[in-house]
Amino acid sequence: HLMDPAISIQFDHVSFRYDDDQHQVLRNVSFQIPANKTVGLLGKTGSGKSTLARLLFRMCDPQEGAIRINGTDSREYALDSFRASIGIVSQSIELFAGSLRDNITMYKDHITDEQIVQIIDRLGLCDWFRSMADGLDTRIERDGSNLSGGEAQLIAFTRVFLCNPRILILDEATSRIDPITERRIEKAIAVLMKNRTCIIIAHRLSTVRNTDYTLVLQEGSVLEFDETGCL
Ligand code: ATP
Ligand code: MG
Numbered sequence: 001h002l003m004d005p006a007i008s009i010q011f012d013h014v015s016f017r018y019d020d021d022q023h024q025v026l027r028n029v030s031f032q033i034p035a036n037k038t039v040g041l042l043g044k045t046g047s048g049k050s051t052l053a054r055l056l057f058r059m060c061d062p063q064e065g066a067i068r069i070n071g072t073d074s075r076e077y078a079l080d081s082f083r084a085s086i087g088i089v090s091q092s093i094e095l096f097a098g099s100l101r102d103n104i105t106m107y108k109d110h111i112t113d114e115q116i117v118q119i120i121d122r123l124g125l126c127d128w129f130r131s132m133a134d135g136l137d138t139r140i141e142r143d144g145s146n147l148s149g150g151e152a153q154l155i156a157f158t159r160v161f162l163c164n165p166r167i168l169i170l171d172e173a174t175s176r177i178d179p180i181t182e183r184r185i186e187k188a189i190a191v192l193m194k195n196r197t198c199i200i201i202a203h204r205l206s207t208v209r210n211t212d213y214t215l216v217l218q219e220g221s222v223l224e225f226d227e228t229g230c231l
Contacts (some may be wrong), residue, residue, distance in 0.1 A: 004070055006035035007166045007197045014065035016055060025051045026062070027220045033213065035070075038198040040208025040228060043217035046196070049201045050091065052171045052217070054144040056199070057086055065158070074099035087165030091172075095144030101136035103144075104158050111162060119161050123188040125154055128181075157188045168198040172207060 009032070009221065016026040025048045026212065033039050041049050054060055056067060058074060067074045074082065095103055103109045113136055120129045128151070132138040144152045160168065177185065188198070190210060202208045216224040 005166070008035045009017075009033040009167070009199075010068040010071075011199055012068055014055065014062045014067060016051065016062045016064075018051075018060070026055070028065070028186045029217075029220070029222055030065075031215055031222060031225045033189045033197055033199070036195055036197055037213060037214050037230065038159055038193050038200060038211040039213045040211035041199055041201045041215045041217065042203075042208065043223075047217040048220040049163055049217055052172055053088065053090075053171055053199065053201065056077055056167075056169065057088060058084065065076060084163075085165055086169065087160035088169045089153065089160055089171065090169075090224075093152045094141055095142075095147070095152055095155065096143040098140060100132060100138040100155070103140050103155055104136075104162070106137050106159065115162070116158070119158055123157060123161060123191050125158070125184060125188060128154060128184055147175070148181065150177040150185060153177075153185060154181070154188065156184040157185075157192060161192060166196055168192060168196045169201070170198070171201045174202060199217070 011029050011031050014026055014029045015024055017024045029048075029052070031039075031198075039080075041052065043049050051060075055062055056074070058079060061075070069082075096145065101116065104116055116136060117129075120126060129135070131162065138157075141149065144155075147155075186207065189207065192198075193200070198211070200208055200211055208214060211228050214224065214226060214228045215222065
């Protein structure tokens with residue numbers, strides 16, 4: 001179990017390729033994130049950022065090296081409880097036809113409306129929530145087609161915050177976001193990042209300004225890893 005309140009993450013000489021005949025997507029990647037610190041992960045399209053997140057979530061295994069969580073190889077933890085302690089907001093957010101409530105709770109019916117509204121409030125999303133036509137009963141269309149990409153992200157943040165994961169991974173969408181939603185997103189991220197170990201994958205420097213460390217990947221290798229502000 002990953003019951004420790006504070007979790008450190010270490011990538012120890014990790015190399016990975018998706019297929020034997022494919023190029024190495026991650027090459028000898030090493031870095032260490034102390035417990036409850038945040039890392040901004042930058043790099044060009046295809047540099048391996050989402051792959052790194054997938055490895056951490058154990059959707060794939062590295063061919064070489066190890067990922068250590070509080071010093072223990074992540075493969076030694078029971079998969080279900082391990083994954084339950086990691087919250088991911090990825091580039092594709094799954095939304096379905098139904099109420100805003102169901103899209104937030106994913107049908108976990110022990111979650112009360114009061115809890116949801118409290119989370120929305122703590123994420124600083126009250127204004128956005130008030131703009132929804134029917135509150136938690138607001139209908140979301142299939143794939144969230146009646147929402148902007150930014151709004152879909154706000155729903156995903158609320159979902160993740162409800163789970164209170166010890167590790168948080170945000171894989172920022174490249175989609176264009178209006179300045180108001182962007183400000184909301186940045187504020188919500190700042191709340192989400194408190195008291196967890198976080199990896200924030202970003203295409204814009206503004207999002208990672210407030211992280212403790214910056215990691216830059218280039219063609220699957222670590223180009224930089226340093227305290228943010230030192231680079
Ligand atoms: P972006 O900024 O566009 O999100 P990224 O840094 O997240 O890019 P990855 O998605 O990690 O990049 O991809 C890194 C490399 O791995 C790319 O060359 C990509 O083609 C390859 N790749 C990604 N997913 C798969 C997969 N499921 N099977 C095979 N190759 C993959
Ligand atoms: Mg990606």
